[in-house]
Amino acid sequence: MRVFVTGASGFVGSAVVRDLIEAGHQVLGLARSDAAAESLQAMGAKVHRGDLTDLAGLQAGAGSCDGIVHCGFIHDFARFKEVCEIDRRAVTALGETLRGTERPLIVTSGTALVSGQVPATGALATEALVTPTGETALPRVASEEAAASVAAMGVRVSVMRLPPSVHGAGDHGFVPLLINLAREKGVAAYIGDGANRWPAVHRLDAARAYRLVLESGAQMPHYHANAEEGVPFRDIATVIGKRLGVPVVSQSGDEAAAHFGWFAHFAALDNPTSSALTRAKLGWQPQHPGLLADLDQPHYFEG
Structure with a gap:
């Protein structure tokens, strides 16, 4: 084609x-x-x-x-x-x-x-x-x-x-934004208990x-x-905190709004998602590293 x-x-x-x-x-x-x-x-x-x-x-x-x-x-x-x-x-x-x-x-x-x-x-x-x-x-x-x-x-x-999160080397989306926020604020934050989930x-x-x-x-x-289907946001913050050597903290209300700014909506997003129909229809089988394993690599923190 x-x-x-x-x-x-x-x-x-x-x-x-x-x-x-x-x-x-x-x-x-x-x-x-x-x-x-x-x-x-x-x-x-x-x-x-x-x-x-x-x-x-x-x-x-x-x-x-x-x-x-x-x-x-x-x-x-x-x-x-x-x-x-x-x-x-x-x-x-x-x-x-x-x-x-x-x-x-x-x-x-x-x-x-x-x-x-x-x-x-x-x-x-x-x-x-x-x-x-x-x-x-x-x-x-x-x-x-x-x-x-x-x-x-x-x-x-x-x-x-x-x-x-569509992740991998060269990512310039939401995860790098979170990394930059953690660098700037000195903490890797999540909202509430951080149990909200991001598919990836x-x-x-x-x-x-x-x-x-x-x-x-x-x-x-x-x-x-x-x-x-859904990676807990707290786990994403934990990897970022470990890699940057900054505290991982829970925030809520005004504190979370100040930390995340316009991104607070996405930081609180709970979006557990299935791709079962897609896999069955296409025979699609993901083969590359998951979000946390990929995030815990130097390419996300270099530069």
Whole structure:
């Protein structure tokens, strides 16, 4: 297959590109900078210059390929609602390009969006859950809303929900943020008893899941790319504290708000998640280290 990949030079997208190429596929990667273009060429991919706001450019790239993996997202939390709407328009544009074809589209979202939808205490969020929509919904639901509208056009589309921690060398997401907070504040903190759980996956395992969904023709509406159902947040803080040589402490209320700032919502997130349907449908078996084993390595603390 010839596959158009957005976010192709990013932490997850670059792993997807490599996995696709190693499996014998051709990749056309979206690049908005010279550095991104050079990185893609070094991996053996072709380059399509543009960004997520260039809808005509996205459609041109998508129209020349047999399938699309949309990993791109503008990670700017200062204007989060705006960038979520940018993603909505990008997904819609990509989907419109595939109308009337059988070519698959994979859209990226997050398991955190269904954390409040589990039917009973102690249950796991499954692929069957649908994200809440409407005025009270989180802005990030825009991507899944766009995927649903694209599916209504008859497009073959699947949503890949990633866990809060997609980890591995080169990670610049939530775990490095926690490490930086611990360095700055002098403590590695968790909220309350720290028993809230984060699902997690190694970036290379996540990349494999994307490829398998693409090759299978995007048969399910939602897939979950989590290797671990839920790692207690307290355990994440404990590894960070050990590695940095700082105390590991429980915080709550104003103290936690002062420590975590805007990230407090995520630090308190309890998101136990199943990927059983994804594994059964795809034959996906994660093979790389879990979050705590990976976090307890020098690459997370160098520099």
